[in-house]
Ligand SMILES: Nc1ncnc2c1ncn2[C@@H]1O[C@H](COP(=O)(O)OP(=O)(O)O)[C@@H](O)[C@H]1O
Ligand SMILES: CC(=O)OP(=O)(O)O
């Protein structure tokens with residue numbers, strides 16, 4: 001009798017990177033994880049960490065990796081070195097992060113040709129993300145055509161948003177004809193982190209109202225009432241809302257036609273400006289919060305301005321979502337910046353004592369990979385740091401959807 005396959009490979013394909021993890025869903029353990037970055041450049045780098053059986057040294061490869069297909073083949077080779085190759089009969093499914101699922105995909109979905117066509121149709125509203133997600137799926141299909149490939153959508157968690165939050169106040173016929181509305185992104189992270197925050201507080205997700213601040217290279221805030229998203233800061237595309245590494249977040253939409261009329265820029269040029277040459281990088285030339293803090297500490301004025309604009313926007317969204325929720329149990333920081341940058345957490349919460357929000361300096365300074373409360377005991381609202389795990393959440397959803405099918 002053959003054993004039931006319980007392993008899931010998760011691929012999180014970004015515009016120029018692939019993050020991946022191989023998990024065994026029998027016990028939720030991680031067997032390997034890694035990252036391919038700077039795909040398409042001469043300085044591509046793959047870092048692969050075997051984690052099973054006590055783990056092993058992280059292995060690195062550098063040198064040109066031209067596209068996502070080549071990246072995934074390199075990942076497959078590294079996994080094979082550890083005896084975890086993609087040809088393994090223990091592999092049950094491959095789970096993919098897909099950023100834009102439009103209105104149609106509210107749940108994880110087994111990929112077929114029609115699903116691929118729909119993800120392709122959504123490329124114009126996620127131009128940095130959906131093409132990479134598609135390449136990841138197609139390459140994985142070519143390597144293991146017999147396995148279910150599951151798409152887990154960033155937009156899915158936000159489909160519970162009420163119309164009042166999802167609608168832009170523009171002409172209804174025009175908006176509906178072009179499916180223009182607020183979709184929201186990073187939903188897998190917002191769902192996972194809001195649930196883990198309830199657990200940290202010793203409550204059920206249904207019992208708590210949480211403001212989640214996902215601050216990575218892309219950044220978004222969400223208001224989660226009793227486990228359901230009621231508002232989020234990203235909109236039609238992942239450009240709206242918070243200040244990000246290279247994206248502007250909120251701007252007056254008139255900026256775009258002003259640039260067209262006055263500066264003679266094309267729509268594509270404005271797209272690149274707002275998505276790739278704005279945000280922290282546009283304000284000070286750096287998008288890494290570590291480097292920005294280092295410059296601020298040295299007295300660099302442009303870095304200080306970038307930091308202040310970033311914090312001001314973040315604080316506005318905390319206030320806005322406090323008002324949307326009415327009662328807040330926790331404000332929680334997650335993703336690369338949220339989990340690691342104590343000065344960002346301190347500055348974003350500073351001055352909000354009247355809202356019951358405060359950060360304890362000693363607790364905030366602790367470096368840890370564990371979920372933790374960083375507010376003082378007297379504070380009415382908990383402030384917390386909860387590491388996100390989009391890959392684990394994607395693996396769980398992928399396995400839940402396919403285990404029955406594979407075993408049948
Ligand atoms: N120790 C740290 N201190 C401050 N910021 C950090 C630290 N480590 C990572 N970051 C920030 O996290 C960002 C990456 O976050 P991440 O969630 O991995 O983003 P993404 O998934 O969008 O690639 C980096 O660009 C950097 O700004
Ligand atoms: C949707 C989005 O912004 O994703 P990322 O943060 O991975 O760029």
Ligand SMILES: [Mg+2]
Nearest residue numbers: 216217218335
């Ligand atoms: Mg991310």
